[in-house]
Amino acid sequence: MPDTAQLQPLAPAGSCRGSCNLRAARALAAHRQALEEHADAVDRWYAAGGSEQEFPPEPEAPRVRFWPGNPLFxxxxxxxxxxxxxxxxxxxxxxxxxxxxHRGRAADAGEGRVSGTKTRPSxxxxxxxxxxxxxxxxxxxxxxxxxxxxxxxxxxxxxxxxxxxxxxxxxxxxxxxxxxxxxxxxxxxxxxxxxxxxxxxxxxDRASTNSPVRCACGERNVGWDDELHYYRCRSCGTLLNQDEHDHQVHEQADAAEARAGQGRATYQPV
The missing domain is CATH 1.20.120 (Four Helix Bundle (Hemerythrin (Met), subunit A))
Incomplete structure (x- = not known):
């Protein structure tokens, strides 16, 4: 997979240079590769005597959104x-x-040290x-x-x-x-x-942990993406930076506590 520098030319002029656009650029790169493979397949098909009506259409362009930079990020x-x-x-x-x-101090203390040699801690x-x-x-x-x-x-x-x-x-x-x-x-x-x-x-190991945040799409499937350096919903792809994520954690926790409080207030013992 191309790195960030290789993907940058695929982004529209004025797009953010940060990792927020990395997935969109990769989708365009994958589409460009699919178009090239489709064109090669078409050439082989015609060379073998195939007809245009029988060949599948070229891959559909992905729907992607690029965030603008101000001016670069x-x-x-x-x-x-x-x-x-x-x-x-x-x-x-x-x-x-x-x-x-330093390390290696235990060996310097005596055990395992060769007599007459000098050791130097690294x-x-x-x-x-x-x-x-x-x-x-x-x-x-x-x-x-x-x-x-x-x-x-x-x-x-x-x-x-x-x-x-x-x-x-x-x-x-x-x-x-x-x-x-x-x-x-x-x-x-x-x-x-x-x-x-x-x-x-x-x-x-923050990268392997799931977040308690519920995404705007309704799914509770948000986790840290170590490559993008964003929290990302694995269901819809929405990105949250650290500050946005922390704000939603507190906001959703407060909302859950408020709902629990309302439930206790309306409970009437028999």
Missing amino acids: CGRCVANARRTLLDLDVLASQLAATADG VSPVTDVLDRLVGDLFDVEDEWRSLRGYPGRPSNGGRGAHPRSRTIGWLAERLEDILAHEDMAGLPRQLSNWDRVLRHLAKD
């Missing part, structure tokens, strides 16, 4: 990217709190991942500062929690402008990839 995808960016700081802090920074996988995360975030800030002609990023403080939080806050404050620039169009996908990596390390 819709407001929902911008909100999704900001939420993901801020979540990276929370996830990184949780992982850092559980990582000791950096833990979590520490290495968090270091690369900070490096990527620094690169994004540096690129945006360069594009806008801002002063360089403050480099004091190393690559720990404080510099990471500072850069994430700095980017989040300017994210709407950042995502309006063509050179930064790949940032939402980069953020969602990092979110996937950190949640995997934190064993936060």
